[in-house]
Amino acid sequence: DPGSTWAEVDEYLVQTVLPEDEVLELVVDENQAAGLPPIDVSPLQGALLSMLVRMTGARRVLELGTLGGFSTIHLARALPPGGRVVTCEHEPRHAEVARRNLDRAGFTDVVDVRVGAALDTLPQIEAEGGEPFDLVFIDADKPNNPRYLEWALRLTRPGSLIVGDNVVRGGRVVEEGATDPTTTGTRDFLTALGEDPRLEVTALQTVGSKGWDGFALALVR
Ligand code: DHB
Numbered sequence: 001d002p003g004s005t006w007a008e009v010d011e012y013l014v015q016t017v018l019p020e021d022e023v024l025e026l027v028v029d030e031n032q033a034a035g036l037p038p039i040d041v042s043p044l045q046g047a048l049l050s051m052l053v054r055m056t057g058a059r060r061v062l063e064l065g066t067l068g069g070f071s072t073i074h075l076a077r078a079l080p081p082g083g084r085v086v087t088c089e090h091e092p093r094h095a096e097v098a099r100r101n102l103d104r105a106g107f108t109d110v111v112d113v114r115v116g117a118a119l120d121t122l123p124q125i126e127a128e129g130g131e132p133f134d135l136v137f138i139d140a141d142k143p144n145n146p147r148y149l150e151w152a153l154r155l156t157r158p159g160s161l162i163v164g165d166n167v168v169r170g171g172r173v174v175e176e177g178a179t180d181p182t183t184t185g186t187r188d189f190l191t192a193l194g195e196d197p198r199l200e201v202t203a204l205q206t207v208g209s210k211g212w213d214g215f216a217l218a219l220v221r
C-alpha cells in the first residue's frame with residue numbers, strides 16, 4: 001500500500017522541516033473532539049498555503065470552505081499587519097468550532113467567518129464593494145467548483161492567485177463515465193481553468209498523509 005509509505009514520509013517531512021506548532025496541534029485535537037471530518041489540508045500543504053500568501057504579498061484572502069479553520073490559520077498567519085481573511089462555511093457547527101480555534105490562535109480580528117452557502121455569501125461580499133482579493137483558496141463542496149471559479153474571477157484582480165484543493169481525488173478525476181457530481185464538478189472546474197484566457201494555470205498531483213490528490217493553481221493575468 002503506497003499510502004502508508006506516503007503517510008510515513010509526510011510524518012518524516014513534518015518532523016524534519018516544519019517547526020513545532022502547538023496551536024495547530026490543538027486545533028486538530030479540537031476538530032476531532034467536535035467530530036469534524038478529518039479532511040483539513042495536511043500540515044505540509046498548510047505550510048504551502050502560508051508561503052503562497054507571503055510570496056504573493058496577499059493582504060486580502062478569500063477562503064471557501066472553512067471547516068475547523070486549520071487552513072484558515074495558515075492563511076491568516078502569513079498576512080501582513082492589517083491583512084484580512086474572509087472565509088465561508090456552510091455548516092454552522094463547523095463555523096462555531098472554527099471561530100473558537102481562530103480566537104485561540106489570536107486571529108479573532110483578522111478572520112471574518114461567514115456562515116451560509118458560499119453561493120449566497122459571495123454576492124454579499126461583492127455588494128460590500130471591498131478591495132479585490134489577492135488570493136482565493138477554493139476548498140468547499142466540489143460540485144460547485146465551477147461556480148466558485150466564476151466568483152473568484154469576479155472578486156480578484158490581475159496578479160491574484162486562485163488555488164483549488166482536491167483536483168485529483170485518488171485518480172477519480174479520470175474515471176471514465178463518472179457521473180457523481182464531485183468528480184464532474186472537479187472536471188468542469190479544471191476544464192474551465194484550462195479554457196480561460198484570463199488565467200495562467202497549473203495543476204499538481206500530491207501524495208502524503210491525505211493519500212493521492214492535487215492542487216490547481218491559477219494566476220489571474
Ligand atoms: C474531502 C474534501 C476536502 O476538501 C478534502 O481536502 C478531502 C476530502 C471530502 O469531501 O471528502
Ligand code: MG
Pocket residue numbers: 039040041139165166
Ligand atoms: Mg480540501
